[in-house]
Amino acid sequence: MKKLNLFLTTVLLSVSYTINAQLPDPGLVIDEHTAIVITDPQNDFLSKDGVAWGLVGPSVEKNNTIDNIETLFKLGEQFNIPVFISPHFVFKHDQKWDSKGSMIQFAHNVNLFSKEDPIDNRNYDGSGADFLNQYKKYIKKSNVTVTSPHKVFGPESNDLILQLRKQKINKVVLAGMLSNLCTEAHLRELMEQGFEVGVVKDATAAAILPNMDGYETALVNYALIASHVFTTEEVKSDIVNFYSK
Amino acid sequence: MKKLNLFLTTVLLSVSYTINAQLPDPGLVIDEHTAIVITDPQNDFLSKDGVAWGLVGPSVEKNNTIDNIETLFKLGEQFNIPVFISPHFVFKHDQKWDSKGSMIQFAHNVNLFSKEDPIDNRNYDGSGADFLNQYKKYIKKSNVTVTSPHKVFGPESNDLILQLRKQKINKVVLAGMLSNLCTEAHLRELMEQGFEVGVVKDATAAAILPNMDGYETALVNYALIASHVFTTEEVKSDIVNFYSK
Amino acid sequence: MKKLNLFLTTVLLSVSYTINAQLPDPGLVIDEHTAIVITDPQNDFLSKDGVAWGLVGPSVEKNNTIDNIETLFKLGEQFNIPVFISPHFVFKHDQKWDSKGSMIQFAHNVNLFSKEDPIDNRNYDGSGADFLNQYKKYIKKSNVTVTSPHKVFGPESNDLILQLRKQKINKVVLAGMLSNLCTEAHLRELMEQGFEVGVVKDATAAAILPNMDGYETALVNYALIASHVFTTEEVKSDIVNFYSK
Amino acid sequence: MKKLNLFLTTVLLSVSYTINAQLPDPGLVIDEHTAIVITDPQNDFLSKDGVAWGLVGPSVEKNNTIDNIETLFKLGEQFNIPVFISPHFVFKHDQKWDSKGSMIQFAHNVNLFSKEDPIDNRNYDGSGADFLNQYKKYIKKSNVTVTSPHKVFGPESNDLILQLRKQKINKVVLAGMLSNLCTEAHLRELMEQGFEVGVVKDATAAAILPNMDGYETALVNYALIASHVFTTEEVKSDIVNFYSK
Numbered sequence: 001m002k003k004l005n006l007f008l009t010t011v012l013l014s015v016s017y018t019i020n021a022q023l024p025d026p027g028l029v030i031d032e033h034t035a036i037v038i039t040d041p042q043n044d045f046l047s048k049d050g051v052a053w054g055l056v057g058p059s060v061e062k063n064n065t066i067d068n069i070e071t072l073f074k075l076g077e078q079f080n081i082p083v084f085i086s087p088h089f090v091f092k093h094d095q096k097w098d099s100k101g102s103m104i105q106f107a108h109n110v111n112l113f114s115k116e117d118p119i120d121n122r123n124y125d126g127s128g129a130d131f132l133n134q135y136k137k138y139i140k141k142s143n144v145t146v147t148s149p150h151k152v153f154g155p156e157s158n159d160l161i162l163q164l165r166k167q168k169i170n171k172v173v174l175a176g177m178l179s180n181l182c183t184e185a186h187l188r189e190l191m192e193q194g195f196e197v198g199v200v201k202d203a204t205a206a207a208i209l210p211n212m213d214g215y216e217t218a219l220v221n222y223a224l225i226a227s228h229v230f231t232t233e234e235v236k237s238d239i240v241n242f243y244s245k
Numbered sequence: 246m247k248k249l250n251l252f253l254t255t256v257l258l259s260v261s262y263t264i265n266a267q268l269p270d271p272g273l274v275i276d277e278h279t280a281i282v283i284t285d286p287q288n289d290f291l292s293k294d295g296v297a298w299g300l301v302g303p304s305v306e307k308n309n310t311i312d313n314i315e316t317l318f319k320l321g322e323q324f325n326i327p328v329f330i331s332p333h334f335v336f337k338h339d340q341k342w343d344s345k346g347s348m349i350q351f352a353h354n355v356n357l358f359s360k361e362d363p364i365d366n367r368n369y370d371g372s373g374a375d376f377l378n379q380y381k382k383y384i385k386k387s388n389v390t391v392t393s394p395h396k397v398f399g400p401e402s403n404d405l406i407l408q409l410r411k412q413k414i415n416k417v418v419l420a421g422m423l424s425n426l427c428t429e430a431h432l433r434e435l436m437e438q439g440f441e442v443g444v445v446k447d448a449t450a451a452a453i454l455p456n457m458d459g460y461e462t463a464l465v466n467y468a469l470i471a472s473h474v475f476t477t478e479e480v481k482s483d484i485v486n487f488y489s490k
Numbered sequence: 491m492k493k494l495n496l497f498l499t500t501v502l503l504s505v506s507y508t509i510n511a512q513l514p515d516p517g518l519v520i521d522e523h524t525a526i527v528i529t530d531p532q533n534d535f536l537s538k539d540g541v542a543w544g545l546v547g548p549s550v551e552k553n554n555t556i557d558n559i560e561t562l563f564k565l566g567e568q569f570n571i572p573v574f575i576s577p578h579f580v581f582k583h584d585q586k587w588d589s590k591g592s593m594i595q596f597a598h599n600v601n602l603f604s605k606e607d608p609i610d611n612r613n614y615d616g617s618g619a620d621f622l623n624q625y626k627k628y629i630k631k632s633n634v635t636v637t638s639p640h641k642v643f644g645p646e647s648n649d650l651i652l653q654l655r656k657q658k659i660n661k662v663v664l665a666g667m668l669s670n671l672c673t674e675a676h677l678r679e680l681m682e683q684g685f686e687v688g689v690v691k692d693a694t695a696a697a698i699l700p701n702m703d704g705y706e707t708a709l710v711n712y713a714l715i716a717s718h719v720f721t722t723e724e725v726k727s728d729i730v731n732f733y734s735k
Numbered sequence: 736m737k738k739l740n741l742f743l744t745t746v747l748l749s750v751s752y753t754i755n756a757q758l759p760d761p762g763l764v765i766d767e768h769t770a771i772v773i774t775d776p777q778n779d780f781l782s783k784d785g786v787a788w789g790l791v792g793p794s795v796e797k798n799n800t801i802d803n804i805e806t807l808f809k810l811g812e813q814f815n816i817p818v819f820i821s822p823h824f825v826f827k828h829d830q831k832w833d834s835k836g837s838m839i840q841f842a843h844n845v846n847l848f849s850k851e852d853p854i855d856n857r858n859y860d861g862s863g864a865d866f867l868n869q870y871k872k873y874i875k876k877s878n879v880t881v882t883s884p885h886k887v888f889g890p891e892s893n894d895l896i897l898q899l900r901k902q903k904i905n906k907v908v909l910a911g912m913l914s915n916l917c918t919e920a921h922l923r924e925l926m927e928q929g930f931e932v933g934v935v936k937d938a939t940a941a942a943i944l945p946n947m948d949g950y951e952t953a954l955v956n957y958a959l960i961a962s963h964v965f966t967t968e969e970v971k972s973d974i975v976n977f978y979s980k
Contacts, residue, residue, distance in 0.1 A: 023347055023348075023351070024345075024347050024348075024350040024351050024354070025347065026344060026345055026346065026347060026350055087608075093635045093636075093653075094656075096635070096656070096657060097656040097657070098656060098657060098658050099271060099441045099472065099656070100271055100472075101271065101436050101442070101469075101470050101471055101472055102268055102269050102270065102271060102468060102469055102470065102471065102472070103268075103269075103469045103470065104436075105269040105271055106268065106269050109269070117636055118577075118608070118636055118637065118638050118639070119611055119614065119636065120611070121609055121610070121611050124609065145583045145586070146583075146607055146608055146609065147608065148608050148638035148639065148647075148648060148649075149608070149638065151649050151652055151653075152436055152437045152652070153433065153436075153437070153470070154433065154434075154437050156434070156437040156438070156652075157437065157638075157648065157649035157651070157652045158638060158647065158648070158649070159638075159641050159647035159648070161647070161928070161929070162641055162642070162646075162647045162927070162928070162929050163583075163641075164929075165905070165928060165929025165930075166584075166586070166587040166588060166589070166929050167586060167587070167588060168588050168905065170900070170903065180465070180466060180469070181469065181470070184466075185433055185437075188398065188399065188430055188433060189399075189401070191346050191349075191397055191398075192397045192398070192399050192401040192402065192430075192897070193401070193896070193897070193900060194896070194897050194899075194900025194901050195900075196344045197346070212465050212468065212469075213465070214465065214469070216462075217461075217462045217465045217466060220425070220457050220458070220459065220462045221425060221429075221462060223347060223457065224346075224347055224348045224425070224426065224457075224459070225346050225347065225348065225398070225426070226346055226347065227344065227345075227346055227347070332853075338880045338881075338898075339901075341880070341901070341902060342901040342902070343901060343902060343903050344901070362881055363822075363853070363881055363882065363883050363884070364856055364859065364881065365856070366854055366855070366856050369854065390828045390831070391828075391852055391853055391854065392853065393853050393883035393884065393892075393893060393894075394853070394883065396894050396897055396898075397897070401897075402883075402893065402894035402896070402897045403883060403892065403893070403894070404883075404886050404892035404893070406683070406684070406892070407682070407683070407684050407886055407887070407891075407892045408828075408886075409684075410660070410683060410684025410685075411684050411829075411831070411832040411833060411834070412831060412832070412833060413660065413833050415655070415658065437652070438651070438652070438655065439651070439652050439654075439655025439656050440655075513837055513838075513841065514837050514838075514840040514841050514844070515837065516834060516835055516836065516837060516840055589761060589931045589962065590761055590962075591761065591926050591932070591959075591960050591961055591962055592758055592759050592760065592761060592958060592959055592960065592961065592962070593758075593759075593959045593960065594926075595759040595761055596758070596759050599759070642926055642927045643923065643926075643927070643960070644923065644924075644927050646924070646927040646928070647927065670955070670956060670959070671959065671960070674956075675923055675927075678888065678889065678920055678923060679889075679891070681836050681839075681887055681888075682887045682888070682889050682891040682892065682920075683891070686834045687836070702955050702958065702959075703955070704955065704959070706952075707951075707952045707955045707956060710915070710947050710948070710949065710952045711915060711919075711952060713837060713947065714836075714837055714838045714915070714916065714947075714949070715836050715837065715838065715888070715916070716836055716837065717834065717835075717836055717837075
């Protein structure tokens with residue numbers, strides 16, 4: 001490893017660029033075209049009764065994710081910032097899918113985010129697919145838009161991009177669950193669609209397993225892909241500063 | 246960490262599911278609707294003269310990526326399997342972009358994959374944007390389709406999905422550069438579009454930096470997102486078996 | 491006009507091609523990868539109490555659209571053909587859109603397809619957004635998938651494409667409302683995504699106004715864009731033949 | 736017909752809305768986030784030697800399309816307005832497509848917009864796929880971005896949307912060829928992506944055949960779908976007014 005670092009350093013210096021020292025940080029300047037996007041703030045990930053709590057609870061608790069997401073909801077309400085929630089629902093008819101990737105198969109197996117269909121909301125209230133109770137009072141407010149559900153990990157098959165564009169949003173403060181799956185998928189697709197995206201790294205969490213730390217994985221890709229990586233405190237400070245001008 | 250593992254194991258067993266033991270592996274069965282997709286098999290990543298060789302060369306050499314990608318090209322030619330190349334070009338006019346994520350800004354800064362525009366190919370031959378010389382004889386063959394370039398990391402803004410569908414492809418064997426950026430972006434978008442995707446983990450490589458191992462990062466996400474993860478030898482064996490029936 | 495036709499004929503013959511005689515008809519051969527897709531089979535278009543009946547009723551009655559769509563639902567049930575419904579809902583929060591095209595603004599003005607939000611289905615039963623009563627018994631069957639709603643005219647912001655691909659569909663028999671708006675938008679997007687599409691021209695209808703015949707308009711574009719244009723009788727015959735083999 | 740109009744008028748008045756009198760015209764206000772987009776300004780449609788001139792020449796001449804498109808290019812240059820060209824190329828490998836809609840099959844049959852592949856530009860200069868000679872001096876200017884080619888009719892498989900977003904464009908003045916196919920497909924997709932779009936109805940043209948008037952067809956759909964329909968003189972006046980402030 002020492003040899004590799006030496007080699008890398010030598011080569012990198014030879015092209016006048018030390019990427020770990022100088023990885024560009026384009027930054028995200030909060031303005032009136034900036035929205036907050038939250039992925040999957042739902043019971044199955046965030047409630048102790050949720051079907052995936054065993055997998056993601058430790059990371060949620062370590063990052064203080066639940067309170068940090070609430071901070072974002074509060075800021076949205078306080079300053080009337082557009083907030084968009086992109087939920088994840090698995091409908092009964094999705095069980096007909098002929099093929100699924102690994103974690104989508106897992107999700108279907110354990111009935112993660114199960115809901116009848118796009119119209120029927122029988123058994124939805126308080127279910128694993130429902131929003132975490134402590135967020136509900138924010139979600140009812142008029143600054144919040146709940147999009148159609150995403151079906152794999154990203155917003156490719158819902159209306160998030162359209163809803164953002166229809167409110168003249170071109171910058172996104174992104175948070176939610178799971179760091180390296182739906183949240184990262186939203187980061188990636190938003191970047192492909194030309195948005196500037198800052199990720200709030202402690203308002204997200206992931207499954208951390210032996211040899212598979214989904215959170216560390218996400219941090220690497222956030223640093224490489226996003227416009228900027230914030231902590232909740234940092235983005236709060238930037239938002240308060242902008243709206244107090 | 247021991248405590249965390251214990252906690253996890255307990256919880257997971259309580260839902261009768263140990264994910265690290267039982268992470269689903271849906272598998273990818275090679276058939277006549279399966280194509281090979283290669284991202285960015287271009288000089289700037291794979292040639293010792295390439296502008297990013299200093300960053301990715303060590304991983305390329307460790308994985309034997311150059312030969313493993315060539316094995317895929319050879320299999321494509323031998324069995325007349327559709328092969329699609331999704332290249333990455335940065336056109337002069339892309340410098341007008343008003344914002345860029347971190348690594349795209351880096352790419353623009355160092356003139357990675359620079360090409361005049363979508364029509365003008367002046368100075369292209371042998372440039373960093375050109376294909377690695379040892380692949381050119383395969384790329385000329387009629388089984389290979391070179392798509393329009395992707396512009397961020399994924400195929401959202403090129404014709405890869407359409408070209409695959411127009412050849413009745415619904416399964417993809419995926420390889421190329423960089424593991425956690427363009428290759429993973431293609432994996433993710435192909436999954437969002439309903440393809441089954443198997444990634445060839447040693448026919449790809451990434452930048453490995455202190456605290457930012459792009460290759461290990463990709464391996465975690467491949468295991469969670471893809472239909473299956475192959476080695477080159479494994480996929481070669483499956484392909485040879487299918488076409489020898 | 492005579493002069494123009496003469497001119498056209500001369501030029502076209504000179505390239506050995508008379509397009510009005512020989513406009514290609516690629517055809518759509520029904521097979522096990524063929525699905526039926528219905529756009530907007532909802533009260534506001536198809537019920538005499540619907541908010542847009544005044545505009546589209548005459549075309550619905552002339553084409554016998556309601557029965558022809560029912561024939562497609564019946565065929566779907568009889569032969570267990572996958573049927574997908576892509577509905578149109580206008581949520582309360584869509585009223586926040588900062589800009590709208592002409593007919594979308596009209597739709598919002600007259601509360602067409604109004605629904606609370608993607609989860610809340612209060613007041614939905616029997617509303618203008620609900621499905622036509624005589625279709626409900628078919629829609630409950632397991633061969634039918636109701637997608638998330640489209641938000642402009644096409645399936646770009648819902649999960650129709652994904653749901654089709656996840657059932658290995660690559661051919662579509664398309665019908666529904668309105669011929670030149672949502673139905674044509676679905677035709678166009680499905681073609682862009684590589685599907686073969688046959689449109690059932692009498693299982694659709696449009697607003698016919700002085701100087702704005704939406705139905706004739708659609709017929710021209712169907713002939714130019716689609717793989718094939720069917721009548722209900724023709725497609726019924728092809729489906730029965732295929733499934734009776 | 737009289738009876739139908741009477742019926743319609745009665746019903747419409749009863750909902751306080753006469754659509755033919757009051758079809759909403761949302762309007763398009765030119766500002767600094769407005770770009771000009773031109774589809775297919777290429778020889779095969781606009782040059783007397785073009786392979787499709789026989790089909791579209793009469794409409795081009797009637798609308799004075801060539802000069803009107805040039806007026807838009809001139810305005811772009813004069814006021815440094817971003818202009819985007821979305822060309823149509825049919826590559827050699829596209830002949831492998833297993834299925835094609837009617838006019839795409841026609842296009843492939845007559846070698847419309849034929850080009851080798853996305854990189855090789857051999858035989859391109861002056862070909863049917865090349866830009867009309869009188870536009871070339873404008874296209875070379877730095878305000879113009881030529882995107883990757885679209886492959887069916889719309890920009891779904893090229894980078895137009897991304898390039899627009901990366902220059903902070905959210906309004907589009909649209910023109911080009913053919914009115915009801917590629918131009919309308921761009922209108923529709925831009926609307927699906929949340930842009931405001933004004934179409935310049937005499938800076939476009941279509942094939943006009945007995946019983947298939949592509950131009951009249953387009954006018955109906957423009958009026959129903961777009962934010963506004965301009966003449967070249969009208970949009971010129973609005974542009975000059977905005978930039979003279």
